[in-house]
Amino acid sequence: MTKVILKRKIAPRIANGHPWIFNNEINNIEGVVTPGDIVDVQFADGSFAGRGYINPQSQIVVRLLTRKKEEINTAFFYNRILKAWHYRQKTGYIENCRLVFGEADYLPSLIIDKFNDYFSIQTMSLGMDKWKPAIVKALEQIFNPKGIYERNDVPVRELEGLPQQKGFLSAPFDTTIEINENGLRFMVDIQNGQKTGYFLDQQDNRRAIRHIVKDADVLGAFTYTGTFEIHAAHYGAKRVLGLDISESAVAQANNNARLNGLENIVQFEAMNAFDVLKQWVKDKRQYDVVMLDPPAFTKSRENIQKAITGYKEINLRGMRLVKNGGFLVTSSCTNLVSPELFLQTIAMAAKDARKNIRQVTFRAQASDHPIIWGMENTNYLKFLIVEVSDI
CATH class of the missing domain: 3.30.750.80 (RNA methyltransferase domain (HRMD) like)
Structure with missing residues (x-):
């Protein structure tokens, strides 16, 4: 089997269990390299590091599948x-x-x-x-x-x-396909929906809003197919309005509302949330609860600052739309933005919005998306509920 020999000085993350090996961590390769094939990886001292598949074309040259000398079949x-x-x-x-x-x-x-x-x-x-x-x-x-x-x-x-x-x-x-989540029915389009068709990672977090939305006037932005908003209506909200730029997503969200008999409480409209929230702040609109679940603002480290600026601005607008003593529900699925950086961004938004915030809950994705310590990419979702009050 082809052997990949690591340099003496490598990131400790490999020894600590991380499966990614980058090109600059490789000293030499012994044997023929066929992209996609299984290779053995050795530390510089000759000890066995693991077994995985190789692709020299990729930035991550080797991804380890096992730390044991077991057959990959x-x-x-x-x-x-x-x-x-x-x-x-x-x-x-x-x-x-x-x-x-x-x-x-x-x-x-x-x-x-x-x-x-x-x-x-x-x-x-x-x-x-x-x-x-x-x-x-x-x-x-x-x-x-x-x-x-x-x-x-x-x-x-x-x-x-x-x-x-x-x-x-x-x-x-x-x-x-029709699925059930938290006692509600949703249609999942696994052929054309985003990612694999549905965002399962928020299924536990959608239950976390059940107390704060009771008898509330709720605004949701970046709703996709309306799962948070339909949960809000199910949990006793008076009125719910959901916004998404995609007309097909809004059509599916309204269908989901009808599927659950909640179409008289929750409606969805196709709008650009960035523009609409800015205008509604100027119009001095107010809601008991504002929910923000934007897409990832960046896929590369080079654009992290741009992503932070985007998260800060959208949360600032969200806070300004919350009535005194109401709640902001906000998320980030950008794995390059750490939980600490996300909270710092929310704090900056609160400062600029001249609002006091009090944390209700802060959590990650559902546990069917387990987090491995030391693998930052597995700890990607940030979900936060804060009470918002005037200074």
Whole structure:
């Protein structure tokens, strides 16, 4: 087997369990390099570091799959996926969940979302993509699914020399699926929806608003298909208005409202939230609760400052729209923005808005997206509720 020998001075994260090995951490490679193949990795002293797949075209040259001298084969992937399923069963994520969360489940670059008996998968690196037949076979053996769909229409694959593509990995099926979450019904479009079709990572956080929205006038921005807003209506809000720039998302959100019999309480409109919130601040509109769930503002470290500016501005506007003593619910899914930096940004927004804030809750994503200490990319979602009052 081809061997990758690491330099003597490498980031301690590799010894501490992180699976990524960058080009500048490699001293030399012994043997033939075939992109996507399995290689052994050794520390400079000759000791075994792990076994993983290689792609010299990628910025991350090697992604480790195991720290043991075990064979990487079809059985390996079956056992890893089964272990991931056992974890979800133990933690209560059974019906709809992220079954495999990449590095957090020791399967780098693999995402599998489970929606009832249907599965949506992403293989975002060459090495993982080569094992797609083994992954599909494992899902068939463990779950006997009604359908498997590939959502590999993500730009990150191009960095690995892979095409963007999507399609059935099983017999064709109706890709619009109804799921249940917290006693509510939602339609999931796993063929055309964002990411794998639905944001499962907020499912626990959507329950966290249940007390603050009772009898409230609620505004939600960046609603996508309306999950937070429909939860607010379900939990007793008087009125809920949701905004999203996508007309198709708004149509789906209004359908979801009707599906739950809440269309008289919650409505959705296609608007650019950035522009609308700015204008509504000028108009002195006020809400008991404002909820913000914007998309990631950056995918690269070079644009972090731009992302911080965006988060600060949108939260400043949100706070100014909250009545004295009301609540701001805000999130960030940008993994490059640390939890500490996110809270600092909210504090700066409060200062500029001349508001006092009092933390109600601060948490990460649902536990079916487990966090591995030392792997910052697994601790990506920040969810915050604060009470907002005048200075």
